[in-house]
Amino acid sequence: MSLKSIGLGLLASTVIAGGAHAATLDIAIDSSPAGLDPHLITAFNSVVIVQGNIYEALTAIDRDLNVVPGLAESWDVSEDGLTYTFHLREGVTFHDGSEMTAEDVAASIRRVQSETVASPLASRVSPITGIEVVDPQTVRFTLDAPFAPILSSLSSIAIVPAEMEEDVDSLQQTPVGTGPFHFEDWQPNGYIALSSFEDYHEDGQPLLEGVRFNFVPESATRQVGVVSGDYGLLPGIDPATALQLQGQPGVTVQETRDLSYTLVGMNVTREPFDDPAVREAFNLALDRQEIIDGALFGAGVPAGPLSPALTSWALDPSEYSCYGADPEAARAMLEEAGVALPVQLTMNVLPRQDARDIAQIVQQQAAEAGFEIELINQEIGQFVQDWRNSNFDLFVSANGGSPDPDEYFYRTFYGGGSTNVFGYADAEIDAWLDEGRSETDQGARKAIYDQVQRKLACEGPIAHVAYGSLFTAVNDAVEGFEIYPNGRLTSLVDVEIAE
Missing domain, CATH: 3.40.190.10 (Periplasmic binding protein-like II)
Known part of the structure; x- marks a missing residue:
């Protein structure tokens, strides 16, 4: 048969x-x-299993990237924007049969904020300085300053049973959600x-x-x-697989513009990436369209710091001077910075086919500018461990995007941010990011994040490569x-x- x-x-x-x-x-x-711990995971294969399936949050994100009620059916905001009162759905239980109450919500937020737990999501709730359980169905958060993206940020904070607040092991193997x-x-x-x-x-x-x-x-x-x-179902398939499956009988390939992006990360605590000029030269060495054509089969667009899917926020990458794909200019920039060539580096590679293909093309392109890169292909556990421990010169990976710029920028680029594995610190960026999360006027926030994008694109610790198309293959x-x-x-x- x-x-x-x-x-x-x-x-x-x-x-x-x-x-x-x-x-x-x-x-x-x-x-x-x-x-499978929702407060610790970062890898796609963990997130795709637990988020929204096993776990839920106070708020949720719909298909059009709008914030909608989740475990909180409604909320009130004080006039000064410093107090949020959430009214929880009644009759919600955890998978272990216990009732979900405001105590569980409070414990979940404290767990993400805990230095012991060391959640990569901590920056998303750092402005919450007061947590009050008003009654079993009501919880109140007090902020140290207005926090424009709070409702979007809370959509990523899964609610777990209160007894898990200090437990950093159990949920990794046996998740319990609502x-x-x-x-x-x-x-x-x-x-x-x-x-x-x-x-x-x-x-x-x-x-x-x-x-x-x-x-x-x-x-x-x-x-x-x-x-x-x-x-x-085959979720999040690479472009090569999507191309091969399109037109196959009995299968439909669904497609949308991806919030996630591919990137090359740079460790700025190690030479030569401690010098912004070297980071700019590395960006200049990359031909992003060639990478998209070769590794993603043309299914993508050159990436700036924000996805073009975020039409209210993203700048056009064509305005970034370091996106010129000019290896000779990149080499000259390195020589002017006093860097001895070739620069010998290692690059950790996420175990995904698109990441492996991108790494090989980046290796070839960077070599023309004077970067000699050894690729290190790793299994996912080792890759994540080295990423968390900042044990890399460079890495090639894919990161999930967010509807609000703060959710990505603050945790990634703020000095000491919860996923700032690059060791990056810039006083000007920090000031803009503090201002961006407390400013509530949309136009003013846009102007702030325009500045952030322009600086990060060339001098930041990430060379953003591509925003691809997100594909999922579905049997009919x-x-x-x-x-x-x-x-x-x-x-x-x-x-x-x-x-």
Whole structure:
């Protein structure tokens, strides 16, 4: 029997046994996640499993990147913008059967802020200086200054049981949230299984009996599986896979402009990247369009610090002088800075095909400017560990984007920011970022972040490479799935498998 007929047989037996409502959706991803704690994870394969599926937050982001109610059904804001009072949904329970209350919300915020936990999300809630449990269904936050992106930032802070406030181990292996699916099983090198949460607070959701995230390292196997029906969904696929699957019978490739971006990170605590001129020269050595054509099959646009999907914020990269793709000028800039050539460096590479392809092209382009780079291909656990510990000269990776500039800029570029692994510190940038998060006028905020983008584009610790198209391959038996620009699988609650 062929793989295709086996897959269709399995899908049919699932549907016949329990109908569309009772089906389990099989999803294929390329590797096992590094962990499942929503306050600690950074890797795509962790985030795509837990965020919105196992965990929820006070607010949420819809398909159009608008802030909408989440676990908080409403909120009040004081006239001075310093006090936010959130009114929680009633009847929400955690997967362990306990009631979700304001105490859990307060503990979750404190957990993210804790230096012991060391959450990469800490900068998103750092302006919250007071947390008051008014009653079981009401929590009040006091800010040290107006914080324009607070509602958007809170959408990324999962609410966990209060007893987990000081526990930094349990949730990595056994997550407990309020989402539509609860954790069932983790088979190393096999899959993570989630089951429908019968007591989910939204009546009639989810429609699936469960979701199984299968770890399938081989791209060809994932492709054959989604065509055959073994897998209903391939989220966040690379452009090469998307190109190969487009036009295949029984598969639809959904596409949207990605908030996420590919990048080359530079450690500014190490020579020669402690010199802004060297960082500018490295940017100047890159031909971003050539990278997009070669590594992303043309599916992307040259990246500035903000995605063009953020139409209210992003500047056109064509105005950045260091985006000239001029290796000779880059070499001259290095020589003027007194840097001995060639500059010998290592580059850690995220274990994704697009990152590997980008790394090889960057290696070739940079060599023409005098950068001699050794590529270090790593498994995801080691890559994340070295990233967190700032153990790199350079790295090639992909980062998730956010609807508000503060959520990316403050944690990444502010001195001491929670994901500022680059060791970057600039007094002017810090001042602008403080001003940007406290300014509530949209026009004034735009002017501030225009300045930030112009400086970071050439002198910052990140060479932004490309904003690609986000692709997800969907077997035609899967109904109700919608792709979100932030890469979350939020729409799984509405998914059914057709007969």
